[in-house]
Amino acid sequence: MDSGDEQDVPDSQGRKKRYHRHTPRQIQELESMFKVCPHPDEKQRKQLSRDLGLEPRQIKFWFQNRRTQMKAQQERADNCLLRAENDKIRCENIAMREALRNVICPSCGGPPPDDDPYFDEQNLRMENAKLKEELDRVSSLASKYLGRPITQLPPVQPMSISSLDLSVGGYSHPGISPSLDLDLLCQSSSSAFPYPFPASMSELDKPLMVEMATGAMEEVIRVVQTDEPLWVKSGSDGRDILQLETYDRMFQRSARQLRFSDTRVEASRDSALVVMNAVTLVDMFMDASKWGELFPTIVSKARTVEVLAAGMAGSRSGSLVLGVQMYEELQVLSPVVPTRDFCFLRYCQQIEPSVWAVADVSVDFPGDNQLAPSSRSRRLPSGCLIEEMPNGYSKVTWVEHMEIEEKNPIHALFRDLIDGGMAFGAQRWLATLQRMCERFACLNVAGIPARDIGVAPSPDGKRSMMKLAQRMVTNFCANVGASNGHKWTTLSGVNDVGVRVTLHKNTDAGQPNGVVLSAATSIWLPISAERIFSFFKDERTRTQWDVLSNGNTVQEVAHITNGSHPGNCISLLRGLNSGQNTMLILQECCTDASGSVVVYSPVDLPAINIVMSGEDPSYVPILPSGFTILPDGRSAGGYGASSSSNPMGGSAGSLVTVAFQILMSSLPSAKLNLESVMTVNNLIGTTVQQIKAALSCPDV
Numbered sequence: 001m002d003s004g005d006e007q008d009v010p011d012s013q014g015r016k017k018r019y020h021r022h023t024p025r026q027i028q029e030l031e032s033m034f035k036v037c038p039h040p041d042e043k044q045r046k047q048l049s050r051d052l053g054l055e056p057r058q059i060k061f062w063f064q065n066r067r068t069q070m071k072a073q074q075e076r077a078d079n080c081l082l083r084a085e086n087d088k089i090r091c092e093n094i095a096m097r098e099a100l101r102n103v104i105c106p107s108c109g110g111p112p113p114d115d116d117p118y119f120d121e122q123n124l125r126m127e128n129a130k131l132k133e134e135l136d137r138v139s140s141l142a143s144k145y146l147g148r149p150i151t152q153l154p155p156v157q158p159m160s161i162s163s164l165d166l167s168v169g170g171y172s173h174p175g176i177s178p179s180l181d182l183d184l185l186c187q188s189s190s191s192a193f194p195y196p197f198p199a200s201m202s203e204l205d206k207p208l209m210v211e212m213a214t215g216a217m218e219e220v221i222r223v224v225q226t227d228e229p230l231w232v233k234s235g236s237d238g239r240d241i242l243q244l245e246t247y248d249r250m251f252q253r254s255a256r257q258l259r260f261s262d263t264r265v266e267a268s269r270d271s272a273l274v275v276m277n278a279v280t281l282v283d284m285f286m287d288a289s290k291w292g293e294l295f296p297t298i299v300s301k302a303r304t305v306e307v308l309a310a311g312m313a314g315s316r317s318g319s320l321v322l323g324v325q326m327y328e329e330l331q332v333l334s335p336v337v338p339t340r341d342f343c344f345l346r347y348c349q350q351i352e353p354s355v356w357a358v359a360d361v362s363v364d365f366p367g368d369n370q371l372a373p374s375s376r377s378r379r380l381p382s383g384c385l386i387e388e389m390p391n392g393y394s395k396v397t398w399v400e401h402m403e404i405e406e407k408n409p410i411h412a413l414f415r416d417l418i419d420g421g422m423a424f425g426a427q428r429w430l431a432t433l434q435r436m437c438e439r440f441a442c443l444n445v446a447g448i449p450a451r452d453i454g455v456a457p458s459p460d461g462k463r464s465m466m467k468l469a470q471r472m473v474t475n476f477c478a479n480v481g482a483s484n485g486h487k488w489t490t491l492s493g494v495n496d497v498g499v500r501v502t503l504h505k506n507t508d509a510g511q512p513n514g515v516v517l518s519a520a521t522s523i524w525l526p527i528s529a530e531r532i533f534s535f536f537k538d539e540r541t542r543t544q545w546d547v548l549s550n551g552n553t554v555q556e557v558a559h560i561t562n563g564s565h566p567g568n569c570i571s572l573l574r575g576l577n578s579g580q581n582t583m584l585i586l587q588e589c590c591t592d593a594s595g596s597v598v599v600y601s602p603v604d605l606p607a608i609n610i611v612m613s614g615e616d617p618s619y620v621p622i623l624p625s626g627f628t629i630l631p632d633g634r635s636a637g638g639y640g641a642s643s644s645s646n647p648m649g650g651s652a653g654s655l656v657t658v659a660f661q662i663l664m665s666s667l668p669s670a671k672l673n674l675e676s677v678m679t680v681n682n683l684i685g686t687t688v689q690q691i692k693a694a695l696s697c698p699d700v
Contacts (some may be wrong), residue, residue, distance in 0.1 A: 024221075029052055030052070034063065040059075045060060089131060219251060223401070229246050240270070242269070247267075265401070265403055266400065268421050268427060269398065269400075270397075272431075272434055282348055285346070285358050286346065288303050289302070296478075297595075331483065333480050333628035334657045336482065338482050339482055340402075340404070360379050361379060384398040398430050399426060413655060427593065434592065439568070442563065465586075468617035471622065472601050473597065473624070476626055477597070479518050486502045497522050503515055510618050510620060510621060515668065516661055516664065518661050520659035522655060523658070526652070532654050536589075536629075539556050539571070540553075553575075555573065556571050562590070567590075570587070571587045583605065584603055584608055586608075598627045598629075599624050603620065632655050658688060658691075
């Protein structure tokens with residue numbers, strides 16, 4: 001908004017005078033007054049001046065700018081309405097012509113006897129004249145909005161009548177300010193998203209994308225910074241709860257415009273300090289590959305669709321990226337829980353010298369089948385504020401706001417976790433961000449911490465080992481979830497979830513070539529997630545669950561600290577009395593307030609020596625297996641990145657997913673056979689039974 005930016009205003013002597021941005025409180029008060037009285041008199045302006053600590057002249061300029069902005073928004077809305085009506089008339093014209101062309105006489109089967117081509121042509125000429133008049137009106141309004149004559153724009157591609165919906169809907173996308181009509185972008189149909197975007201944004205589309213992104217940015221800043229009555233604290237766990245009625249009133253939206261009848265809204269907010277400077281965080285958020293690396297346990301896929309604006313030189317401020325930036329696929333680490341996929345705009349803006357805002361809002365991108373969403377789920381304006389803090393820290397305040405339609409029912413095991421908003425909420429994002437920032441900080445430490453033992457002869461060797469472990473965890477997470485790229489087949493198993501199996505071909509460097517069989521199952525245990533994590537992490541208890549160890553104990557020969565929590569570490573394990581002195585086990589353990597992961601993979605000794613020497617680990621083959629441990633969501637006490645209590649001890653139980661990857665065949669054409677099915681079914685069944693027996697809950 002103009003009133004929120006710095007302005008150069010000439011004084012009486014012609015010199016430029018710098019006016020600084022108003023505070024959020026001042027803007028909120030001014031907006032409230034504007035809704036009541038857009039044209040305040042001198043007395044009202046003086047009263048506002050005293051209340052807000054602003055000069056009367058500043059108040060006057062603010063209201064002038066705000067009225068100008070409202071007028072411009074109204075012109076844009078009128079433009080959209082006229083364009084939609086024009087499109088509707090054009091479509092009706094095409095449909096009538098098709099009907100006239102195909103009409104036949106019921107008695108003879110030929111053209112109707114009263115069909116007169118002359119009058120038909122005259123009617124079409126009159127119709128075209130009306131359309132041309134409407135087009136001129138739209139062009140005049142569009143030129144005001146775009147700042148140049150409409151004739152300079154590329155021609156609009158004709159639409160196929162076969163795929164055209166002749167009805168015009170009133171659906172309003174939440175990423176756009178209330179005054180902007182989306183008839184230019186959407187059509188009334190069963191599609192969940194606005195009008196399909198072309199493979200590449202045209203000059204006419206980009207202003208609309210900018211309008212959506214800036215509207216989302218304004219909303220995110222207000223939602224992040226506003227407390228009661230928009231957000232209230234939950235009495236049970238202290239989490240922020242969005243008041244939907246207050247939200248609708250604040251942003252002038254009705255429930256019909258925001259939500260479908262068969263969907264539900266998930267909204268959450270949390271804040272935390274992370275060990276990373278704000279500029280680096282912003283850079284990672286605006287890069288799809290770095291975004292995926294930052295959240296490997298949440299984001300199973302991420303790609304940039306198109307960069308609409310690169311931002312200022314040396315800064316991400318003003319960056320506007322379509323699609324995760326992006327397209328992204330979000331997951332819970334279990335084959336039972338469907339993923340959530342979004343294509344969205346991501347917009348970054350530096351709102352103060354040390355504060356950045358990142359805003360997301362869903363858009364549709366159906367041109368690529370890989371981006372087709374599986375449900376009518378949308379990311380409503382969401383994002384975060386990143387504030388630079390001393391000593392390389394950043395304060396991140398995160399808001400997640402989604403409208404969700406689950407295409408398939410959630411399995412009963414995970415229903416509480418999903419319905420409680422913990423699986424995809426702001427708390428999970430921030431807990432993961434805190435842990436990963438600590439991991440990156442450890443990766444960049446030049447020396448070797450005192451807690452690390454026998455780790456590597458050099459800092460380069462340590463970094464190489466950490467990179468190999470990161471690739472192992474990323475590979476595991478990408479293959480254990482219910483991604484759209486996986487087709488899980490359910491076998492008879494040890495519980496009502498069953499053992500799920502899927503096949504995929506490996507051709508990437510760093511993976512064994514051939515067909516890999518992934519198998520997984522999920523179970524519920526009436527034990528805290530912290531206790532289960534400690535059980536899997538401890539090398540002394542490994543023989544109690546590791547079926548493939550043949551009862552041989554293991555010894556930790558190397559240890560790399562991976563964060564402030566003692567459970568976050570990378571280990572090299574060597575089997576004792578196994579007769580295989582050339583094989584070691586690389587293992588990484590990760591834990592935070594949202595859950596835990598234990599991932600391991602056998603690696604031969606020559607490959608480990610290469611990694612220890614600091615060489616590139618990209619070509620070291622790994623095939624990871626492991627466990628994911630999540631709170632079951634039945635008791636949210638202690639959950640959340642900002643909680644000071646133990647986040648693992650407050651849950652009624654834990655959800656454990658056991659997953660294995662096995663190289664079934666080196667032939668790319670290999671098929672799933674009965675022998676492989678029986679082998680993996682027995683492997684997982686035995687592992688689950690041993691885990692239950694070791695934790696004294698065999699009857700669960």
